[in-house]
Amino acid sequence: MPYPSSFSLARTAPKFFPVFGGKHIAEVEPADILKAARHVEESGALETAHRLVQLCGQLLRYGIATGRCKYDITQGLHGALPKVSVRHMSTITDRKRIGELLRAIDAYGGFLPVRSALRLAPLLFVRPGELRAAEWSEIDFDNAEWRIPASKMKMKQRHIVPLARQSLAILNELSVYTGHGRFLFPSMRTDTKPISLESLVVALHAMGFGKEEIVPHGLLSMASTLLNELSNNRDWIERQLAHGDRNHVRAAYNHAEFLPERRRMMQEWADFLDEIRDNVALPAPRG
Secondary structure (H helix, E strand, O other): OOOOOOOOHHHHOHHHHHHHOOOOHHHOOHHHHHHHHHHHHHOOOHHHHHHHHHHHHHHHHHHHHOOOOOOOHHHHHOOOOOOOOOOOOOOOOOHHHHHHHHHHHHHOOOOHHHHHHHHHHHHHOOOHHHHHOOEHHHEEOOOOEEEEOHHHOOOOOOEEEEOOHHHHHHHHHHHHHHOOOOEOOEOOOOOOOEOOHHHHHHHHHHOOOOOOOOOOOHHHHHHHHHHHHOOOOHHHHHHHOOOOOOOHHHHOOHHHOOHHHHHHHHHHHHHHHHHHHHOOOOOOOOO
């Protein structure tokens, strides 16, 4: 059995110890869980409070299945905590303005690793932290892939990024300057650390794109929005965006799921960005 016969909720969620200590799972009341969750909420960690209630629900459902309790008392707590506000990243979805952004990045005369990172960001669909930490050992030029280890991914799952011709061209250009080191985008001060997030923000601002209009993470949101407008298969998009799989066994193997389709989608997307950059006549969104 995963838990001893006298397991308690508080043992698995240490923040709950001060409230209901070592109570047996069948003795815990909804008010106990709510009191503990509100204590966490008052500390400023509202999202953590919600996650702790969810964790208690999982344990209670396990307790029901193993005969240790009869009810999932967290079911009555929905709505008891304030909702977590979703923070939307500033992004651009107007195609004319996207074209202006892409041309501005191409013309940027600042630090080459910063310029290269911003040129690659719309093409690769990765989070800024994952992009900044990219290492040359992860780039497979022969197979046109960037293989990101699970330890670097938000969802802790290995991830494959197919590289379009345009991405490979940027990487080949960059390799002349930084290919001798560890990071694709080393800091200006030391090649033992990558560029900072702030360096990307400052560069965008220098091009005339402030935080209220676009942030580095917004380049990922931009790709997601337009890919869906262009009627790409949602499963391909979700897998390429590396959104987590609730089935952890399946997740261990799905880094290559839809890879041929994603490879084609990534190339078509790169070609589409070229069209926007070159300001040619664009098709209207389908759907």
